[in-house]
Amino acid sequence: MRVMNQKKLQFLSDYIKNAMPRVHTHGSDIFLSFEYMKRIPAAYMILAGIRTGKITEKTVIIESSSGTLAIGLAEVCKLLGLECHIVTDPAINGTPEFFCHLLGAVIHKLDVPDEKGNFQQRRLKEVDRLRNDIRDHFYTNQYDNLDNRISYCQVAAHILQQIDGPIDFLVSPVGSGGSSSGLLDSLRLIFPNIFGVAIDTQGSVLFGDENYERKLRGLGNSLIPHNLNSSAFQRVYWVTQDDAILGCQRLYTEHNIFAGLSSGAAFKAHEHLRQEHAHSTIMSVMPDTGYRYLETIDKEQLISSAVPLKIKSPINLNRNNPAFTYMEL
Amino acid sequence: MTTKTPQSIDVNQPNYRVYSHAGEWIQGPILCPRTGNFEKVLVTLRTNTLRTSFTYNSNNNYRHGKKIQNLAEKLATKYHAHIDPCHFMKFSNIPIGVGLGSSTSDLVAFTFAYLHELGVRLTHLQTYQMATEYEGYSDPLYDSRTFLFNSKSKKELYSLPSIGKKYKAALTFSKQVREIVTDELQFNYTQEDIEKFKMIEAAFRRGITTANFKMIFAAADASAVQNQHHMSLDDYDEIKDICSRYAMGFSISHSGSAIVIHAEDQNLALVRKVLAGEGYESKKITISL
Numbered sequence: 001m002r003v004m005n006q007k008k009l010q011f012l013s014d015y016i017k018n019a020m021p022r023v024h025t026h027g028s029d030i031f032l033s034f035e036y037m038k039r040i041p042a043a044y045m046i047l048a049g050i051r052t053g054k055i056t057e058k059t060v061i062i063e064s065s066s067g068t069l070a071i072g073l074a075e076v077c078k079l080l081g082l083e084c085h086i087v088t089d090p091a092i093n094g095t096p097e098f099f100c101h102l103l104g105a106v107i108h109k110l111d112v113p114d115e116k117g118n119f120q121q122r123r124l125k126e127v128d129r130l131r132n133d134i135r136d137h138f139y140t141n142q143y144d145n146l147d148n149r150i151s152y153c154q155v156a157a158h159i160l161q162q163i164d165g166p167i168d169f170l171v172s173p174v175g176s177g178g179s180s181s182g183l184l185d186s187l188r189l190i191f192p193n194i195f196g197v198a199i200d201t202q203g204s205v206l207f208g209d210e211n212y213e214r215k216l217r218g219l220g221n222s223l224i225p226h227n228l229n230s231s232a233f234q235r236v237y238w239v240t241q242d243d244a245i246l247g248c249q250r251l252y253t254e255h256n257i258f259a260g261l262s263s264g265a266a267f268k269a270h271e272h273l274r275q276e277h278a279h280s281t282i283m284s285v286m287p288d289t290g291y292r293y294l295e296t297i298d299k300e301q302l303i304s305s306a307v308p309l310k311i312k313s314p315i316n317l318n319r320n321n322p323a324f325t326y327m328e329l
Numbered sequence: 330m331t332t333k334t335p336q337s338i339d340v341n342q343p344n345y346r347v348y349s350h351a352g353e354w355i356q357g358p359i360l361c362p363r364t365g366n367f368e369k370v371l372v373t374l375r376t377n378t379l380r381t382s383f384t385y386n387s388n389n390n391y392r393h394g395k396k397i398q399n400l401a402e403k404l405a406t407k408y409h410a411h412i413d414p415c416h417f418m419k420f421s422n423i424p425i426g427v428g429l430g431s432s433t434s435d436l437v438a439f440t441f442a443y444l445h446e447l448g449v450r451l452t453h454l455q456t457y458q459m460a461t462e463y464e465g466y467s468d469p470l471y472d473s474r475t476f477l478f479n480s481k482s483k484k485e486l487y488s489l490p491s492i493g494k495k496y497k498a499a500l501t502f503s504k505q506v507r508e509i510v511t512d513e514l515q516f517n518y519t520q521e522d523i524e525k526f527k528m529i530e531a532a533f534r535r536g537i538t539t540a541n542f543k544m545i546f547a548a549a550d551a552s553a554v555q556n557q558h559h560m561s562l563d564d565y566d567e568i569k570d571i572c573s574r575y576a577m578g579f580s581i582s583h584s585g586s587a588i589v590i591h592a593e594d595q596n597l598a599l600v601r602k603v604l605a606g607e608g609y610e611s612k613k614i615t616i617s618l
Contacts, residue, residue, distance in 0.1 A: 048520065146521070147520075150520060150521045150524055151524075153521070153524030153525055153527065153528045154524060154527070154528075156528045156531075157524075157527055157528040157530075157531035157532075158531075160528065160531045160532040160535055160544075161531050161534070161535050162535075163535075164535070164539055164541050164544065165543075166543070166547070186524075186525065186528055189525060189528070189529065189551040190528075190529070190532050190544075190547045190548060190551050191547065
């Protein structure tokens with residue numbers, strides 16, 4: 001069994017530092033703008049696996065991902081010379097898939113969703129199959145691996161080095177629970193009164209909706225990950241794909257941050273909170289850049305969208321009534 | 330405390346097993362509201378058991394902290410004798426790094442063992458006094474005056490007048506654990522604790538560099554809260570309440586402390602130099618009285 005040399009481990013620590021977000025402050029609006037947020041847990045989970053001896057130079061890395069975690073793991077594995085297997089679905093089409101191929105990751109792409117229209121359960125079954133077939137493997141398991149959540153302590157430290165006042169609201173898209181719970185848990189140590197705002201989407205079970213086909217990807221889930229501490233949040237917004245696209249447009253034109261759909265969803269909630277709380281400090285997490293989404297969204301919609309905020313309260317979750325809605329938790 | 334004559338060093342077979350309990354003296358004078366005199370009070374806390382261990386080797390090859398090293402050298406000088414190499418394992422329910430005397434209990438335990446080996450018989454109080462005398466000062470923050478101590482010699486550097494009651498506070502700040510490098514740390518701390526210590530330290534440094542008192546206090550509070558999971562919240566609040574109501578000051582862990590500097594202009598440059606020497610950047614601020 002060969003262990004990693006120190007130089008490679010240092011590369012990994014540097015990789016995490018280089019993946020930290022830009023902290024945009026516009027008055028009392030703060031936006032954490034990542035290129036690919038999940039680079040951080042990807043590297044941290046691998047680093048933790050190496051430290052504990054679970055990953056050696058011969059270990060095969062396995063994960064289920066359709067987005068930026070796949071890119072992060074592929075990059076880290078390329079850096080360390082590890083074999084990487086990504087179980088995914090058509091949501092990875094385009095840039096992420098291209099990057100993964102470029103980095104030498106093995107893609108296992110499922111084409112047929114389950115009866116609910118989602119791929120999550122089938123992807124996890126495929127992960128199980130791979131784990132049975134590959135003896136020396138390490139399943140990073142973003143949903144249940146605590147190191148995913150812990151990695152965001154470093155992001156919190158990065159933020160705290162750049163801000164001065166207390167944060168009143170933290171708005172986070174929620175998927176694996178790693179960034180949302182990790183950041184909220186960490187920042188709450190310093191700012192105990194921080195109000196946690198979760199961003200979810202219709203068809204996601206994370207905050208009580210039924211499991212059905214989710215149009216907006218990059219957030220939400222069809223299972224409850226162990227990394228999610230839902231009781232830490234005080235409010236949840238359910239955001240549609242259309243509203244997320246509109247949020248992206250406004251985020252760029254008003255704050256010059258060109259970010260992805262989950263960021264647009266977070267910005268919709270950010271705007272709504274700003275209407276309610278004119279003087280509070282609101283920090284929103286922008287998990288990735290928007291370039292890859294240009295391949296799939298209707299650019300005409302981006303240009304012409306002058307749609308007002310659609311708010312429904314209290315929540316009336318219904319798949320026949322998809323709208324921008326929220327609920328106090 | 331039970332002891333055994335050391336024959337060889339084996340970390341799994343400690344020569345001394347020491348049991349240390351929270352509820353020992355809280356360091357620092359406590360002003361008794363009834364008599365107006367300074368007294369020490371005994372507070373009993375319910376905490377989880379922590380484990381630390383260290384090896385003492387009389388040839389100066391120490392595996393323990395500087396405080397034990399200094400104490401051992403002073404005891405050797407005083408009694409003209411070394412004790413044989415030995416290994417200590419301490420089981421304590423005093424949380425580390427929250428100003429409740431966990432490191433002092435190390436010193437007291439070591440002194441007990443040392444004197445036992447030499448056949449010197451002292452009362453518990455005499456032993457305690459000897460240990461704490463050799464430990465030197467802690468890093469107290471006082472209500473009415475801020476004292477700044479050199480963290481190495483524990484020698485008092487400055488006694489600075491306070492700017493008033495606006496920022497009155499008793500703080501603890503813990504930054505002692507940066508990496509889990511020993512079995513003992515593995516036993517007491519998780520990787521999540523380490524990451525949170527680093528995060529709190531980042532907040533503390535930001536508070537210092539921008540002279541943001543709220544951030545400094547928030548970091549100090551967070552530091553205490555982070556350690557607090559070793560003890561019951563109610564008890565911890567009780568300690569804080571006692572300290573804030575009656576104490577002229579209370580000790581802060583030697584492993585790291587939050588230092589809020591209330592300085593007059595003529596002292597400021599000197600204070601900032603000392604802070605820089607300790608690795609902290611500082612920024613001049615002006616507060617209206």
